[in-house]
Amino acid sequence: MNSIERIRVLLADDHALFREGLVGIISAQPGMEVVGEASDGLEALVKARELAPDLILMDIGMPGCDGLEATRYIKRELPAVVIVILTVHDEEEKLFEAIKNGAQGYLLKNIRSHTMLELVWGAVHGEAAITPILAGHMLEEFRRLSRMAPLDSGEDVVALTSREQEVLGLVAAGASDKKIADALFISRHTVKSHMRNILAKLHVNSRREAARYIRHKGGPGLTDTAH
Amino acid sequence: MESRRVLLLSVQPLLSESLAQVLGRVEAVDLIGPYVLKDYTLTQLADEKPDMVLIAEQEDEREEETRFVARILEYYPNLPVIQVGLNSSVIRVYTSHTLPARSADLIDTIHSLPSRQHGC
Known part of the structure; x- marks a missing residue:
């Protein structure tokens, strides 16, 4: 990739006050300028088409x-734009989905601005903008995927336990981990553990795919033979 | 315009840096901090004498912030506290004021506060 002299940045965040502060932080960098702002995903897509930024902080x-x-829509239309997710969501599934959709990085908003700026600068020059802890999650996921059989190999889906079916039912209804934990009187850690098992058993990569798979199969009706 | 001394306490570093950027440009605001909330003490508060406290918070883990706000309101009842978080695009302001303990003042206060039946 050619070196970019001045990085043109589009900020996409619905938190107006945070976004305004971020404009100030980024504009203070000699090699960066904010060329536009968006407060929702569709506006980000429209502005990306119009402004052709080098980088989107999403x-x-x-x-x-x-x-x-x-991210998925923009990368499909404008593959050269670098997108780095900047979020409060410390969730593996969102991380994996972001990367699958084409994000070059995934940063949590609990980092310091100088770390963020270093990482996004690297992202524009081809590096992954991701902290070591999240990189560790990615490696774990790759290892898990490498142990999985492909979905079309004819390998049977291992049956879900009744608890896993309950969790999956709530996921299919759009519940967050916190809502699932509250509904089933379990911890969020336990919910995440169930989700990992569900994804592995169904040979899918995200809760969205799991929900779609189960709706396609006609509900979480797999009988309980495993535990 | 009279300047306001705003003490910025941080649980969320990037949010507090953003707030510092915004407020740093405002002439009538004298920004103190940001300081990390968990390391900040009420003794320091007494020394800094801010006009208000602004907390850049992590809304998912509010126990520490809530305890701190409660202590500020207990020891400095006239000191306004403003909370800004990332999960919701709102600013929450806590103020308190004291009135004489007379029935007329109590009844006036009750009537002056909005009814929840009409939303709040």
Whole structure:
């Protein structure tokens, strides 16, 4: 990739005050300028088409079209744009979905600005903008995927336990980990553990795929033979 | 315009840096900090004498912030506290004021506060 002299940045975040501060932080960098702002995913797509930025800093939780969907749409139309997710969501599934959708990085908003700036600068020059802890999650996921048989290999889906079916039912209804934990009187850690098992058993990569798979198969009706 | 001394306490570093950027440009705001909330003490608060406290918070883990806000309100009842978080695009302001303990003041206060039946 050719070296970019001045990075043109589009900020996509629905938190106006945070976004305004981020404009100030980025504009203070000699090699960066903010060329536009968006407060939802669709606006990010429109502005990306119009402004052709080098880099988009994309929040996930935005009204209407969220940052993960927007990343997918933008990368499809403008593959050269570098997108780095900047979010409060410390969730593996969102991380994996972001990367699958084409994000060059995934950063949590609990980092310091100088770390963020170093990492996004690297992302524009081909590096992954990801902290070591999240990189560790990615490696774990790759190891898990490498142990999985491909979905079309004819290998049977291992049956879900009744608890896993309950969790999956709530996931299919759009519940967050916290809502699932509250509904089933279990910890969020336990919910995440169940989700990992569900994804492995169904040979899918995200809760969205799991929900789609189960709806396609007609509900979480797999009988309980495993535990 | 009279300047306001705003003490910025941080649980969320990037948010607090963003707030510092915004407020740093405002002439009538004298920004103190940001300081990390968990390391900040009420003794320091007494020394800094801010006009208000602004907390850049992590909304998912509010126990520590809530305890701190409660202590500020207990020891400095006239000191306003403003909370800004990333999960919701709102600013929450806590203020308190004291009135004489007379029935007329109590009844006036009750009537002056909005009814939840009409939303709040």
